[in-house]
Amino acid sequence: EVQLVESGGGLVQPGGSLRLSCAASGFTFSNYGMAWFRQAPGKEREFVAAINWIGGSTYHIDSVKGRFTISRDNAKNTLYLQMNSLKADDTAVYYCAAGRGSYDYWGQGTQVTVSS
Numbered sequence: 001e002v003q004l005v006e007s008g009g010g011l012v013q014p015g016g017s018l019r020l021s022c023a024a025s026g027f028t029f030s031n032y033g034m035a036w037f038r039q040a041p042g043k044e045r046e047f048v049a050a051i052n053w054i055g056g057s058t059y060h061i062d063s064v065k066g067r068f069t070i071s072r073d074n075a076k077n078t079l080y081l082q083m084n085s086l087k088a089d090d091t092a093v094y095y096c097a098a099g100r101g102s103y104d105y106w107g108q109g110t111q112v113t114v115s116s
Contacts, residue, residue, distance in 0.1 A: 002026035002105050004096050009110030016086050016114070022079040022096030022107055030054070030074040032100055036081045038092035038112075045095070049081065063089075086114045 008020040020036070035050040049060045049070035058070050069082040079096050091114050097103035 002098075004098060004105055004107035006094065006096055006107045006110040009094060009112045011113045011115065012086055013116050014087060014114055017082070017084045018086065018112060020081040020083065020094055020096075020110060020112075022081075024077045024079065024098065027098065027105065029077040029098070032098040032105075034070075034072055034079045035097045035099075035103060036070060036079075037095045037097060038090075039095070039109075040089075040092040043092075046092075048094070051079070083112070086112075088114050090114050 003025045005023045006020060008018060012018055031053060033050060033052050036048040037045050038048050039045040047061060048064060049068060051058045051070045051072055055072045060068055067085045071080045091112060093109040093111050095109045096107045098105040
């Protein structure tokens with residue numbers, strides 16, 4: 001059974017940091033590209049960042065570039081999202097996804113709330 005389990009979300013003040021993790025199982029993690037998406041209340045799901053199968057290539061949307069960093073550890077079957085300088089606009093449920101071409105597998109999400 002394929003599973004993607006996110007963790008690390010929570011409540012943080014503006015300017016703070018969080019590190020999200022996504023533990024993968026049930027498929028060959030190192031064969032898949034991975035990504036983070038987010039969905040804020042009342043908004044559509046938004047792509048945030050992606051990383052290729054070996055971790056040598058990453059992409060971040062402009063609004064998080066320089067603040068967020070996607071990474072992966074294939075030995076641990078885990079995807080990460082380091083989030084620094086968090087803003088209120090980053091408040092959302094964050095999802096990890098796995099795919100080859102399209103994103104076939106999704107986690108259940110972890111809530112990130114940025115508020116003072």
